[in-house]
Amino acid sequence: MEITARALWTLIHGMGFGALYLLAFSGSLVELYRFTTSSASGEPTPGQERFFKFYLLAMVVLAWAAVLTGAYVIYPWYRAAAPPGTTDLSMFPQRLLMSRPKTIGWHSLGMEWKEHVAWFAPISITMVAFVLIRYGRDLKNHRHLRAAVLSFAMASFVAAGIAGFCGAMINKYAPVQGGSTIQLSRGEEQ
Amino acid sequence: MTPTDRDASPNAPALTNGSGAAAMLAAGIGSFALAVLACAGDKVAAVKNSLIFYKPTGPLSGVTTTAILIWIGIWGILEWRWRNRSVGMGRISVIALALLGLSLVLTFPPVVDLF
Numbered sequence: 001m002e003i004t005a006r007a008l009w010t011l012i013h014g015m016g017f018g019a020l021y022l023l024a025f026s027g028s029l030v031e032l033y034r035f036t037t038s039s040a041s042g043e044p045t046p047g048q049e050r051f052f053k054f055y056l057l058a059m060v061v062l063a064w065a066a067v068l069t070g071a072y073v074i075y076p077w078y079r080a081a082a083p084p085g086t087t088d089l090s091m092f093p094q095r096l097l098m099s100r101p102k103t104i105g106w107h108s109l110g111m112e113w114k115e116h117v118a119w120f121a122p123i124s125i126t127m128v129a130f131v132l133i134r135y136g137r138d139l140k141n142h143r144h145l146r147a148a149v150l151s152f153a154m155a156s157f158v159a160a161g162i163a164g165f166c167g168a169m170i171n172k173y174a175p176v177q178g179g180s181t182i183q184l185s186r187g188e189e190q
Numbered sequence: 191m192t193p194t195d196r197d198a199s200p201n202a203p204a205l206t207n208g209s210g211a212a213a214m215l216a217a218g219i220g221s222f223a224l225a226v227l228a229c230a231g232d233k234v235a236a237v238k239n240s241l242i243f244y245k246p247t248g249p250l251s252g253v254t255t256t257a258i259l260i261w262i263g264i265w266g267i268l269e270w271r272w273r274n275r276s277v278g279m280g281r282i283s284v285i286a287l288a289l290l291g292l293s294l295v296l297t298f299p300p301v302v303d304l305f
Contacts (some may be wrong), residue, residue: 022198034286045248070215071254076246116297120290123261129211141203144279148287152217155290172301173250 001187005179009073017066018164021121024059025157029049031055032153033131036146046094049136056129061161063122070118070167077110077176093174103173110166118163124156209271216268218286218293220261225296227253232302246278 003011031052035044044052082092089096098106130151132139139146203237231238231249241252 009288067254071247071250075250079248089248097239103218112302113297116224117294119224119254119257120293123217123224123258123289124219127213134209134213137206138204139210140209142210145207145263145282148214148279148283149210151283152214152290154295159294167269169254 001185002024002181003184004177004181006074006077006176008182009069010176012070013066013074014164014167014171015067017062018167020158021059021062021066022164023156023161024055024062025153025160028052028055028059029153029157032128032132032150035148036138044137053129055135056125056132060122060126060129063125063156066160066163067118067122070163071115074176075115077178078170091178093170093176096174097170106166106170106173111169114163114166114170117159120159121156121163124152124159128153128156193294206274206276207279208275209269210276211277211279212265212268212272214286215282216261218266218289221293222289222296223260224253224257225293227256229296229302229305233305239292 035049035052065124071155078093080092080094082089082095086092086095089099095110097103097111133147135142135145139149227237227241231241231253238249241256242247243255244251
């Protein structure tokens with residue numbers, strides 16, 4: 001069992017940062033709602049409040065790590081130009097997608113949208129985390145601000161979801177490959 | 191502090207809403223700047239070439255770096271001006287959310303192709 005260095009980076013980007021961010025979001029949405037509603041029941045303790053702020057900061061780090069590794073590590077491999085006359089396009093994912101009518105949409109729509117929409121996730125969640133840390137429980141007393149914070153958090157989730165879906169589908173049809181091979185296990189002889 | 195904010199809760203807010211409004215409006219403007227730059231880079235060759243800050247990543251590097259600088263810059267200015275003030279939060283949140291919504295639409299390739 002082995003994996004290439006580029007595939008490992010893609011895994012770190014997509015599963016390590018992106019998917020973990022999406023997973024973390026479900027928990028944060030519940031906490032955000034609880035944290036920002038006016039109801040006195042379920043008032044968070046100072047310890048819970050501190051934990052939630054760290055949780056949001058971790059989400060900010062995950063979101064930025066996902067877009068930065070995507071743009072500066074994976075994307076250059078994805079968009080690499082194939083030398084003239086290349087017939088095997090497996091090392092050039094963008095060219096591979098564009099070479100077939102059935103897959104060209106995964107580049108022209110999927111990647112073209114993903115590469116930009118993904119950045120709304122870290123921008124929005126950074127704003128959400130800043131406001132939560134700055135205002136804490138006082139956010140309950142700012143009706144418009146808390147509604148906007150919830151909306152930006154939802155937008156962050158939608159943006160990350162679009163990017164994650166497109167990324168997974170693109171990698172299914174034209175996986176990023178190459179680089180050194182990492183041996184994970186030797187397997188058993190039959 | 192706006193009357194609506196005060197009416198929202200029996201407790202008076204301890205902090206003014208200026209800082210939150212600054213963060214929110216800056217995020218909306220930063221997102222919109224990213225969408226406009228992406229659209230411009232897609233349509234105008236000269237803009238596309240000027241946005242190549244890091245060749246392997248292509249124009250995406252310039253689009254995102256410029257948008258982040260705009261976002262952080264505007265956030266800093268608004269934070270400095272509004273930190274201790276109360277502002278019309280309802281209007282600002284509508285503008286910020288409209289900018290964010292427009293940004294999501296403007297980055298959708300079939301919409302970009304309309305220009």
